[in-house]
Amino acid sequence: MHLRRFILFIFFLGYQLAYAQEESPTERAVDSLERQLSIQGTGQLGSPLFPNDRYVDQSLDMETAETLLWKNNLLLIAAKFQVDAKKAGVVQAGLYANPNIFIDQSIYAEPTQRYFDTTRSGQSVFQIQQVFLLGGKIDKRVKVAELNAKISEQEFFDLSRALITKLRRTFYTIHFMRKALNFYDQSIASIEKTVSSSELAYKRRAILQAELLRLRALLFFLKKEREDLAIRTYEKESELKVLLNEDKYKPAYITFIPKVDERDLDLIKPNDSKLDDLVNYARDHRPDLKIALQTLRYEEANLELQHANAIPDLAIGPTYNRGGTAFQNYWGVTAQLNVPIFDRNQGNILAAEKAILVRKQELKNRILEVENEVSVAFQSARIKDALYRRFIDTYLKDYANLALDMIMSYEKKYITILEFADFFETYRSSVVEMLKLQTDRMEAIENVNYAVGYRIYVPTKSSNGSSEKTNKD
Numbered sequence: 001m002h003l004r005r006f007i008l009f010i011f012f013l014g015y016q017l018a019y020a021q022e023e024s025p026t027e028r029a030v031d032s033l034e035r036q037l038s039i040q041g042t043g044q045l046g047s048p049l050f051p052n053d054r055y056v057d058q059s060l061d062m063e064t065a066e067t068l069l070w071k072n073n074l075l076l077i078a079a080k081f082q083v084d085a086k087k088a089g090v091v092q093a094g095l096y097a098n099p100n101i102f103i104d105q106s107i108y109a110e111p112t113q114r115y116f117d118t119t120r121s122g123q124s125v126f127q128i129q130q131v132f133l134l135g136g137k138i139d140k141r142v143k144v145a146e147l148n149a150k151i152s153e154q155e156f157f158d159l160s161r162a163l164i165t166k167l168r169r170t171f172y173t174i175h176f177m178r179k180a181l182n183f184y185d186q187s188i189a190s191i192e193k194t195v196s197s198s199e200l201a202y203k204r205r206a207i208l209q210a211e212l213l214r215l216r217a218l219l220f221f222l223k224k225e226r227e228d229l230a231i232r233t234y235e236k237e238s239e240l241k242v243l244l245n246e247d248k249y250k251p252a253y254i255t256f257i258p259k260v261d262e263r264d265l266d267l268i269k270p271n272d273s274k275l276d277d278l279v280n281y282a283r284d285h286r287p288d289l290k291i292a293l294q295t296l297r298y299e300e301a302n303l304e305l306q307h308a309n310a311i312p313d314l315a316i317g318p319t320y321n322r323g324g325t326a327f328q329n330y331w332g333v334t335a336q337l338n339v340p341i342f343d344r345n346q347g348n349i350l351a352a353e354k355a356i357l358v359r360k361q362e363l364k365n366r367i368l369e370v371e372n373e374v375s376v377a378f379q380s381a382r383i384k385d386a387l388y389r390r391f392i393d394t395y396l397k398d399y400a401n402l403a404l405d406m407i408m409s410y411e412k413k414y415i416t417i418l419e420f421a422d423f424f425e426t427y428r429s430s431v432v433e434m435l436k437l438q439t440d441r442m443e444a445i446e447n448v449n450y451a452v453g454y455r456i457y458v459p460t461k462s463s464n465g466s467s468e469k470t471n472k473d
Contacts, residue, residue, distance in 0.1 A: 058249065061259040062171060065244060069167050072245035076163065079156040086145075086152040093145035094138060099317070102127035120328070127319040127334060135311035140304050147298040151291055158287035163243065165450040170240050172442040175258040177233040180435045184226035187428065190407055191219045211417040218421055222428070262438075264459035268445055270381040275374070278452050282374045283367070286453035292366040296359040303352040310345040312338040370451070377451040381444040388441045391434065 070076065104125035107115060114122065195215050201207045237256050241249050248254075283289065315336040322329055406423050409415045445457050 055253050055255055057255050057257045059257045059259050060171075062168065065167060065171060065240075066164065068244040068246050069163060070160075073163060073243060074245055076156070076160060079159050083149065083152045083156050086149040090142060090145040090149055093141040096138070097131040097133065100129045100131070100315070102129070120322070122322075124322045125320070127317065129315045129317035129334060129336070131313050131315045133313050135308035137305070137308045137311075137313075140301065140308050143301045144298065144305055147294055147301055151294045151298065154287045154291045154294060158291065161287055161450060161453060165446050167240070167243050168446050168449075169443050170236055170243070171258050172260070172446075173439050174233060174236050174240065174256055175260045176435045176439040176442075177229060177236065178257065180229055180432055181226065181233065183431050183435070184222060184229065187424075188219065188222050188226065191215070191222060191424075194407060195219055207417075214417050214421055218424060261459075265442065268385075268457045268459055270378065270385050270445065270448065270457065273378070273456065275378055278374050278378055278448070278456065279371050281454045281456065282370050282452045284454075286370055289366055289370055289453075292359070292363045296356065296363055299352060299355040299359050303349070303356060306345055306348045306352045309348065310340060312340055373451045374448070377444065377447040381441070381448050384437065384441040384444045388437055392438075 102125070104123075104127075106123040195212075198207060198212050198215050202209065202212045234255075237254075240256060241254075249256075315334075317334055319332045319334050320330065321332070406415065406420055406427075409420075449455055449457055
């Protein structure tokens with residue numbers, strides 16, 4: 001009897017050990033997911049993506065960023081040198097021609113049988129000529145060079161307009177990306193607590209493995225999206241470092257924390273502006289429009305110069321001849337003038353006339369493009385601003401309050417895992433899309449500034465708390 005009981009006990013113990021060692025497909029899937037999650041960092045300081053001993057946050061405000069851009073940006077510095085080079089061309093265009101000196105000395109004098117005889121017995125000729133540009137060529141050349149320098153200045157302003165816009169877009173994008181990263185951090189922390197409590201419940205056989213797997217999958221996707229967003233943020237910070245070109249921001253371990261007061265951003269109201277006013281601003285301030293206008297004036301000045309080039313220049317000066325004429329010492333005057341019979345600069349004059357027609361059409365086309373660019377940018381800013389103001393006050397607040405209730409409801413088993421997961425996916429998408437809308441709104445506002453070529457919308461604080469619009473070149 002005792003032997004039979006002992007045999008049954010050994011058989012039962014072996015069965016339990018075999019069952020404990022056997023792993024179901026669902027359990028293997030859970031372990032695989034756990035291994036995947038273990039290699040995914042959260043992107044926070046101290047994670048594999050951002051080691052705590054490497055990355056340092058640097059706060060940066062917009063005013064400081066713009067100051068550094070004007071001071072350090074290499075493209076702007078190069079453009080300044082280009083302007084100086086074109087201004088040097090103005091100096092060169094105003095210079096007079098150098099005098100021409102002609103010397104003729106005989107090699108061998110037959111009467112004296114001397115080589116290079118420079119005495120009264122030899123022959124020597126000296127002549128000086130000065131070219132005088134007729135037809136006002138110097139003034140016309142200076143005018144052409146000045147217009148060329150003005151075009152270069154407007155190209156500098158156009159480049160600065162593009163770089164400032166890129167700087168501000170990048171600055172705001174980093175700010176809202178950082179807010180999205182903070183949202184992911186908070187969400188991941190909440191879901192991790194929920195997963196931890198679910199793991200304990202699973203050990204007590206209070207929930208199914210499929211339910212735990214669904215929660216872990218949700219946590220995995222949150223961490224994966226968080227890391228992708230962290231990489232995009234790092235790329236934007238790299239663009240900002242190139243724009244600023246500041247030594248203390250160049251190290252790879254430096255990350256930016258933009259200082260932005262969103263209440264100031266909310267004071268910007270595109271709907272308070274009128275499209276006609278913005279178009280008029282653009283006509284007066286767009287650098288590329290000024291380039292097209294200056295290019296037309298350049299071609300008109302070039303036409304005047306080509307007409308002046310048809311007038312021949314006069315070369316005149318004294319001459320001295322010793323021993324080479326009927327007189328021992330001969331003094332005379334030389335003058336040289338090309339006779340414009342065949343070449344009257346007809347081709348260059350015709351080309352300049354046609355260039356004027358080309359520039360006129362390009363100017364008209366540029367004006368049309370500017371008007372449409374302003375219209376599109378303004379309408380886009382109005383639409384995005386209206387959509388933002390419609391949902392920002394209630395939409396996210398309601399979701400944020402409901403999110404905590406949903407987590408508590410799931411932990412208390414008031415809702416199922418499917419209901420909780422569906423809600424959290426919707427909540428995550430809503431928050432991320434709202435932050436994207438805020439980014440798009442500020443980009444649209446900056447697009448209006450870029451399209452107008454004038455700082456129409458600048459976030460500033462007003463004393464009475466109302467919207468204040470500041471205009472800056």
